[in-house]
Amino acid sequence: xxxxxxxxxxxxxxxxxxxxxxxxxxxxxxxxxxxxxxxxxxxxxxxxxxxxxxxxxxxxxxxxxxxxxxxxxxxxxxxxxxxxxxxxxxxxxxxxxxxxxxxxxxxxxxxxxxxxxxxxxxxxxxxxxxxxxxxxxxxxxxxxxxxxxxxxxxxxxxxxxxxxxxxxxxxxxxxxxx
Amino acid sequence: xxxxxxxxxxxxxxxxxxxxxxxxxxxxxxxxxxxxxxxxxxxxxxxxxxxxxxxxxxxxxxxxxxxxxxxxxxxxxxxxxxxxxxxxxxxxxxxxxxxxxxxxxxxxxxxxxxxxxxxxxxxxxxxxxxxxxxxxxxxxxxxxxxxxxxxxxxxxxxxxxxxxxxxxxxxxxxxxxxxxxxxxxxxxxxxxxxxxxxxxxxxxxxxxxxxxxxxxxxxxxxxxxxxxxxxxxxxxxxxxxxxxxxxxxxxxxxxxxxxxxxxxxxxxxxxxxxxxxxxxxxxxxxxxxxxxxxxxxxxxxxxxxxxxxxxxxxxxxxxxxxxxxxxxxxxxxxxxxxxxxxxxxxxxxxxxxxxxxxxxxxxxxxxxxxxxxxxxxxxxxxxxxxxxxxxxxxxxxxxxxxxxxxxxxxxxxxxxxxxxxxxxxxxxxxxxxxxxxxxxxxxxxxxxxxxxxxxxxxxxxxxxxxxxxxxxxxxxxxxxxxxxxxxxxxxxxxxxxxxxxxxxxxxxxxxxxxxxxxxxxxxxxxxxxxxxxxxxxxxxxxxxxxxxxxxxxxxxxxxxxxxxxxxxxxxxxxxxxxxxxxxxxxxxxxxxxxxxxxxxxxxxxxxxxxxxxxxxxxxxxxxxxxxxxxxxxxxxxx
Numbered sequence: 001x002x003x004x005x006x007x008x009x010x011x012x013x014x015x016x017x018x019x020x021x022x023x024x025x026x027x028x029x030x031x032x033x034x035x036x037x038x039x040x041x042x043x044x045x046x047x048x049x050x051x052x053x054x055x056x057x058x059x060x061x062x063x064x065x066x067x068x069x070x071x072x073x074x075x076x077x078x079x080x081x082x083x084x085x086x087x088x089x090x091x092x093x094x095x096x097x098x099x100x101x102x103x104x105x106x107x108x109x110x111x112x113x114x115x116x117x118x119x120x121x122x123x124x125x126x127x128x129x130x131x132x133x134x135x136x137x138x139x140x141x142x143x144x145x146x147x148x149x150x151x152x153x154x155x156x157x158x159x160x161x162x163x164x165x166x167x168x169x170x171x172x173x174x175x176x177x178x
Numbered sequence: 179x180x181x182x183x184x185x186x187x188x189x190x191x192x193x194x195x196x197x198x199x200x201x202x203x204x205x206x207x208x209x210x211x212x213x214x215x216x217x218x219x220x221x222x223x224x225x226x227x228x229x230x231x232x233x234x235x236x237x238x239x240x241x242x243x244x245x246x247x248x249x250x251x252x253x254x255x256x257x258x259x260x261x262x263x264x265x266x267x268x269x270x271x272x273x274x275x276x277x278x279x280x281x282x283x284x285x286x287x288x289x290x291x292x293x294x295x296x297x298x299x300x301x302x303x304x305x306x307x308x309x310x311x312x313x314x315x316x317x318x319x320x321x322x323x324x325x326x327x328x329x330x331x332x333x334x335x336x337x338x339x340x341x342x343x344x345x346x347x348x349x350x351x352x353x354x355x356x357x358x359x360x361x362x363x364x365x366x367x368x369x370x371x372x373x374x375x376x377x378x379x380x381x382x383x384x385x386x387x388x389x390x391x392x393x394x395x396x397x398x399x400x401x402x403x404x405x406x407x408x409x410x411x412x413x414x415x416x417x418x419x420x421x422x423x424x425x426x427x428x429x430x431x432x433x434x435x436x437x438x439x440x441x442x443x444x445x446x447x448x449x450x451x452x453x454x455x456x457x458x459x460x461x462x463x464x465x466x467x468x469x470x471x472x473x474x475x476x477x478x479x480x481x482x483x484x485x486x487x488x489x490x491x492x493x494x495x496x497x498x499x500x501x502x503x504x505x506x507x508x509x510x511x512x513x514x515x516x517x518x519x520x521x522x523x524x525x526x527x528x529x530x531x532x533x534x535x536x537x538x539x540x541x542x543x544x545x546x547x548x549x550x551x552x553x554x555x556x557x558x559x560x561x562x563x564x565x566x567x568x569x570x571x572x573x574x575x576x577x578x579x580x581x582x583x584x585x586x587x588x589x590x591x592x593x594x595x596x597x598x599x600x601x602x603x604x605x606x607x608x609x610x611x612x613x614x615x616x617x618x619x620x621x622x623x624x625x626x627x628x629x630x631x632x633x634x635x636x637x638x639x640x641x642x643x644x645x646x647x648x649x650x651x652x653x654x655x656x657x658x659x660x661x662x663x664x665x666x667x668x669x670x671x672x673x674x675x676x677x678x679x680x681x682x683x684x685x686x687x688x689x690x691x692x693x694x695x696x697x698x699x700x701x702x703x704x705x706x707x708x709x710x711x712x713x714x715x716x717x718x719x720x721x722x723x724x725x726x727x728x729x730x731x732x733x734x735x736x737x738x739x740x741x742x743x744x745x746x747x748x749x750x751x752x753x754x755x756x757x758x759x760x761x762x763x764x765x766x767x768x769x770x771x772x773x774x775x776x777x778x779x780x781x782x783x784x785x786x787x788x789x790x791x792x793x794x795x796x797x798x799x800x801x802x803x804x805x806x807x808x809x810x811x812x813x814x815x816x
Contacts, residue, residue, distance in 0.1 A: 030192055055200055056204070111185075120186055
C-alpha cells in the first residue's frame with residue numbers, strides 16, 4: 001500500500017485555522033466527556049488523556065451532525081472507545097489490587113466526602129455496560145429511549161442494564177435503598 | 179438526579195489546566211502542516227500521539243478503507259502470513275521495540291473486547307460407573323478449565339485462594355479437604371498470590387491455576403502513608419495429587435509470564451495459555467523486560483529466542499505464551515510464545531488456534547482484523563505453523579472450528595456483515611461466504627461437521643443453516659427469522675438444536691431469557707418447535723458456555739439466573755439456579771434452587787452425579803434430587 005496517493009488527495013483539504021466549533025463543543029459537552037472518561041478509566045490521568053484525544057479528534061475531523069443528539073452520541077461513542085483503548089494500554093489499569101488490606105492508589109480522583117467517594121467507587125466498579133447506562137441516566141439525565149439510541153441498543157436492553165446496574169450498586173453499598 | 183449523584187456530577191469536571199492544555203493543542207493542531215512524516219518531529223510525547231492520530235484521521239478521509247502507515251492490508255482481504263522465529267534476543271528486542279514505538283505513537287489500538295468463552299456442557303463421563311456431567315466444553319474430549327470440577331466422586335470448588343473438595347455422596351456429602359494454594363506455592367519475596375482462577379482435573383491430578391503478582395512502585399497516599407501497587411507477573415499451574423481427596427498432596431508448580439487466558443486438557447497433557455503484555459519500555463540490556471519467562475517449582479528462566487516468534491503484523495507488545503505440561507510425569511513438554519497476543523483460544527485435537535482482534539479505530543474509520551495463529555501440538559510441543567489475518571472480529575471461541583483439515587471462521591466485519599471463511603492448514607483462504615447477513619452482528623455460531631448454524635441479530639433473529647461440505651463453496655442453505663436471538667447453540671441429538679438467548683418482539687429484544695428448540699432435521703426448512711421465555715434479568719449462561727449444564731441424554735438444561743425488581747421501585751431481587759426439561763415439544767421447569775446461600779450467579783455450577791443434582795458455589799454445595807430439585811443435603815463451605 002503506497003501512502004503517496006493518499007497524501008496527494010489529502011493536501012487540498014482546507015486546514016481549519018480557528019477552533020470555535022471545537023470550543024463550543026467543549027463548553028457544551030466537556031463535562032459529559034470528562035465524566036464518562038472518568039467513570040470508565042477510574043483515574044484522572046487517563047481521563048485527562050481521553051478528554052484531550054476526543055476533542056482533538058473532533059477538531060481535526062470536523063464531523064457533520066444532523067442535530068445535537070447526533071453530536072452528543074458521536075462524542076459519547078468516541079469517549080467510550082478511547083477510554084477502552086486507555087484501559088487496554090494504561091499501566092494504571094494493569095495494576096491489580098489483590099487483597100483488601102492493600103489500598104489501590106492509582107492516580108485516583110478525590111471527591112469531597114467519603115460517601116461520594118464510595119458511590120463513585122461502586123459506580124466505577126460496575127461492568128462497563130452497566131456503568132455507561134447508569135452514567136448517562138444519573139449524570140446526564142438521559143431517558144432510557146435516549147440512552148438506547150446513543151448506545152445503539154434496544155430500550156429493553158437499556159432498561160435491563162439500568163435495573164441490574166442499580167441493583168449491583170446497591171449490593172456494593174453505593175446506592176441507598178429507595 | 180438524586181442528591182448524591184448531583185454532588186458527584188458537580189465535581190467531575192475537567193480542570194482548568196486541562197482545558198488550557200487542550201486549547202494549546204488545538205492551536206498547535208491547526209498549525210500542523212498535513213504532511214506525513216513531519217508530524218513525529220514536530221511534537222513530542224502525548225501531543226505527538228494525539229496529533230499523529232489526527233493526521234491519520236485526515237489521511238483516511240480521502241480513502242475510507244485504507245489503514246494508516248505501513249501496517250497491514252486494508253480490511254476485506256484474508257491474508258496468510260509467514261511466522262518468524264527470533265534468531266536471538268537482540269532480534270527479538272528490535273521487534274518488540276519497534277512495535278512498542280509504533281504503539282506509543284500510533285492512534286490505532288487494540289481494545290481487548292473480552293473474548294467470552296462459550297460452550298456446551300455435559301459430555302457425560304462414566305469412568306467409574308457413576309455417570310456425571312463434566313464442564314460444558316466446545317470440543318468433545320478436550321476439557322476446559324473451570325471454577326467447579328468433578329470426577330463423579332469428588333466435587334472441587336474454587337473459593338478465593340483455596341479449593342474445597344466435597345464428596346458427592348447425596349445426603350451424606352461432606353467437606354473432605356481444603357487446599358490452600360498459598361501454603362504450598364513458592365511465591366518469592368514481596369510477591370503475592372492472587373485468587374484461584376480455574377482448575378483442571380485429570381485422573382488423580384488436580385491443576386489449580388492462580389496468578390502471582392509483583393510489587394511495583396510505592397506511592398504516597400492521600401493520608402501520607404506508603405501504599406503498594408501490584409501487577410500480574412506470571413500465571414502458575416499448581417499440581418496436586420488427589421488420589422486421596424481427603425488428603426491432597428502438592429506435587430509441583432509451573433509458571434509462565436502473563437495473565438491467565440485458558441487451560442485445555444487433551445489426554446494427560448495440559449495446555450496453559452497466558453497473555454504477557456509488556457507495559458514498560460523494553461531495555462535491550464535487560465532481557466527480562468521483553469522476553470517471556472517460564473518457571474518450574476518457583477524458579478524462573480527466560481524462554482529461548484528460538485521459542486519466541488514474532489507475528490509479522492503484531493501491533494501491540496503483547497505475547498501469547500503457550501506451554502504443554504504432562505500431568506502424569508509432572509514435566510513441561512514444550513513452550514512457545516508469539517508476539518502478537520491472544521484473546522480467543524480454540525483447540526482441536528491436533529491444533530491450538532489463537533486469535534487476537536486488532537481494533538484499528540480512528541475518528542473516521544475502523545479497520546478491524548483478526549490475527550490468527552495455528553499452533554500444532556504434536557506430543558505436547560506447541561509449534562507455530564501458520565498465521566493469517568482475517569477482516570472483522572470474532573464473537574468467541576465457537577467462531578472457530580476445525581473439520582477435516584480445514585478451519586472455519588465466522589466473523590462480523592466492521593461494516594456489520596456476517597462472514598464465513600474457510601482456510602486450509604496454511605491458513606490460506608479456500609472458500610468464503612462474504613455476506614451471510616447484512617447490517618447485523620453475529621450473536622452465536624455452532625459448527626456441526628459439514629453443517630454450521632449461525633445467528634445474527636438486528637431486530638429479529640435469523641438462524642442460518644450453512645452447507646460447509648465443500649470447503650471451496652460454502653453456502654447458506656436457509657434462514658429462519660424469529661424475534662430475539664440465541665446467544666448459545668447446542669446440538670440436541672436427532673436433528674434438534676437448542677438455543678439459549680434473549681426473547682424479543684418486532685422492535686428488538688425484550689426482558690427475559692429464552693430457550694428455543696429448533697428442528698434442523700431438514701436444514702433447508704428449519705422450524706422452531708418449542709420455546710420458553712423465562713422471567714429473569716440476566717444470566718451468565720448468555721455469554722459463558724461453561725455456566726450452562728446441558729444433558730441431552732436426560733433432556734435437562736440448567737443455568738443460574740437473576741432477577742431484580744424491574745426498573746424503579748419494585749425490589750424483589752433474587753438469584754436462582756434453574757433447571758428445565760425438554761420433552762414432547764415442550765420446555766418444562768423441573769425446579770429452582772435459591773442461590774443466596776451458595777454463591778453469585780457467575781460463581782456457581784450445576785452438576786449431575788449419579789441420581790443427584792449438585793449446585794456448587796463458594797459458600798455451599800447443595801444436593802438435590804434430579805427430578806423436582808428437592809433438597810436432600812447441603813455442605814457449607816464457610
